[in-house]
Amino acid sequence: MFSISVFLESFGPLFWAARYTLLISVLGIGLGLVIGTLICAARLSPYVWLRRFAMLWVSFLRGVPLLVQLLVFYYTLPVIGLDVPAMVAAVVTVGICASAYISEIWRGAIAALPKGQAEAAIAIGMTPQDVWIRVILPQAFNLSLPALINELILLVKASSLVSVVGILEITRASQAQAATTFRPLEVYIAAACIYLLINLCLAVLGRYLEHRTAI
Amino acid sequence: MVSASSVEIRKVNKHYGTFHALKDIDLVIPPGKVTCLIGPSGSGKSTLLRCVNFLEEYDSGEVLIDGTMIGYEAPGKKMPGRKLREMRRSIGMVFQQFNLWPHMTARENVAEGLIRVRGLSKSEAHRRAADALAKVGLADKMANHPSRLSGGQQQRVAIARAIAMEPRLMLFDEPTSALDPELVGEVLNVMKTLASEGMTMVVVTHEMGFAAHVADQVVFMEKGELVGVDSPDRILHHPEDARIQSFLRTYHERNSF
Ligand SMILES: Nc1ncnc2c1ncn2[C@@H]1O[C@H](COP(=O)(O)OP(=O)(O)O)[C@@H](O)[C@H]1O
Ligand SMILES: [Mg+2]
Numbered sequence: 001m002f003s004i005s006v007f008l009e010s011f012g013p014l015f016w017a018a019r020y021t022l023l024i025s026v027l028g029i030g031l032g033l034v035i036g037t038l039i040c041a042a043r044l045s046p047y048v049w050l051r052r053f054a055m056l057w058v059s060f061l062r063g064v065p066l067l068v069q070l071l072v073f074y075y076t077l078p079v080i081g082l083d084v085p086a087m088v089a090a091v092v093t094v095g096i097c098a099s100a101y102i103s104e105i106w107r108g109a110i111a112a113l114p115k116g117q118a119e120a121a122i123a124i125g126m127t128p129q130d131v132w133i134r135v136i137l138p139q140a141f142n143l144s145l146p147a148l149i150n151e152l153i154l155l156v157k158a159s160s161l162v163s164v165v166g167i168l169e170i171t172r173a174s175q176a177q178a179a180t181t182f183r184p185l186e187v188y189i190a191a192a193c194i195y196l197l198i199n200l201c202l203a204v205l206g207r208y209l210e211h212r213t214a215i
Numbered sequence: 216m217v218s219a220s221s222v223e224i225r226k227v228n229k230h231y232g233t234f235h236a237l238k239d240i241d242l243v244i245p246p247g248k249v250t251c252l253i254g255p256s257g258s259g260k261s262t263l264l265r266c267v268n269f270l271e272e273y274d275s276g277e278v279l280i281d282g283t284m285i286g287y288e289a290p291g292k293k294m295p296g297r298k299l300r301e302m303r304r305s306i307g308m309v310f311q312q313f314n315l316w317p318h319m320t321a322r323e324n325v326a327e328g329l330i331r332v333r334g335l336s337k338s339e340a341h342r343r344a345a346d347a348l349a350k351v352g353l354a355d356k357m358a359n360h361p362s363r364l365s366g367g368q369q370q371r372v373a374i375a376r377a378i379a380m381e382p383r384l385m386l387f388d389e390p391t392s393a394l395d396p397e398l399v400g401e402v403l404n405v406m407k408t409l410a411s412e413g414m415t416m417v418v419v420t421h422e423m424g425f426a427a428h429v430a431d432q433v434v435f436m437e438k439g440e441l442v443g444v445d446s447p448d449r450i451l452h453h454p455e456d457a458r459i460q461s462f463l464r465t466y467h468e469r470n471s472f
Binding site: 114116117119120121122123124125126127128130134135138139142213 | 270301304306307310315316317327328331332373376377380
């Protein structure tokens with residue numbers, strides 16, 4: 001029999017654990033945006049070795065599963081003598097992984113802009129920095145907003161993988177909860193509901209932002 | 216009266232790979248006059264125009280703005296970016312596709328260059344942007360984004376964006392070719408006003424009426440060559456070169472019904 005009371009009681013601890021899921025996803029996408037922008041800049045730079053580095057970065061991170069990246073990163077740190085909290089290791093790995101996808105999102109959006117957008121700015125004498133900051137990036141950001149929100153939703157789900165390095169996020173917390181209550185079905189359905197709730201909120205936020213920047 | 220630039224183009228050549236797009240072009244564009252560039256599509260008109268503000272790099276020859284070569288300090292030696300930007304500040308350009316920035320209002324489009332390039336304060340830039348927009352008849356559309364403007368209005372904003380920088384030379388690349396026929400007139404009228412104020416203008420156009428009535432000289436190009444430079448009357452009504460005659464014949468056939 002499905003126990004409604006176990007199901008409902010699971011929400012308390014799982015909501016508590018959702019803080020970590022959100023923290024890892026949001027910090028991860030923040031870090032991913034910073035690194036992804038740099039990687040995209042390298043990819044579009046006139047220097048061939050920078051472009052090669054960016055291409056390697058993207059193909060490596062897209063070609064290796066996040067779970068394996070997490071384990072590699074987590075077990076490499078002690079080897080090189082770094083004692084880093086699991087949370088930091090998780091955020092850095094998730095951020096680096098996201099950077100590969102985000103740099104490709106940027107690159108697609110920038111390529112989609114008509115050449116004349118930059119030309120109009122160059123023709124009035126703007127510096128290359130201003131052309132990027134004032135003309136190209138704001139438009140690329142608006143264009144890629146749906147893809148970026150989608151990436152954030154993927155990260156929320158992928159963050160369940162950091163349970164392997166011992167962080168008590170939603171998935172790990174539900175495993176613990178299932179073990180103590182002997183009611184895995186109720187607990188995991190509660191976990192599914194929380195993931196769903198978070199991602200529905202993100203989708204609504206995305207819809208709102210898209211609407212606001214549509215001109 | 217604005218102070219107006221002169222342009223001198225000497226033996227300019229341009230290749231795209233092995234394709235010879237501009238062949239030994241020589242042309243003098245006198246200050247305060249309107250020069251129209253005509254010719255079949257693909258003849259190199261845009262390429263030549265874009266060499267004047269160095270949006271396109273020429274391979275050899277010289278393009279002199281008021282006696283100073285643009286793009287190169289000496290043949291083969293590129294000019295530093297800062298110097299090039301300084302020269303571009305006084306050269307306005309208007310594109311066939313308008314190229315307004317869609318994430319900014321009309322007023323912000325015009326103010327942007329004043330703030331970033333001329334270093335004006337935001338309030339001063341917005342005041343001048345309002346003046347420039349009023350001049351092209353768009354005082355009541357300042358707060359609109361480009362997507363909320365007709366093609367003719369967008370092109371007038373683009374002209375305002377260029378003239379707000381107080382250029383001494385204006386380049387137009389088929390400014391009315393992307394417009395519905397009923398919107399062409401409003402853009403040409405703004406250009407006529409500019410011409411009457413003594414701005415040096417170089418206009419690539421298929422509007423033969425504009426060339427006939429407003430131009431001081433008409434340049435005919437074909438296959439990367441400059442075929443003829445003369446008064447509008449001599450080029451458009453009494454052409455001697457067979458290539459010009461044939462181009463005009465095609466033009467008249469297409470435009471009569
Ligand atoms: N970026 C480019 N790469 C290669 N060929 C080009 C490029 N731009 C223009 N061309 C070629 O140069 C020729 C002249 O082009 P253009 O100056 O645009 O002609 P017009 O403006 O007279 O129609 C055309 O044959 C065109 O295909
Ligand atoms: Mg052209």
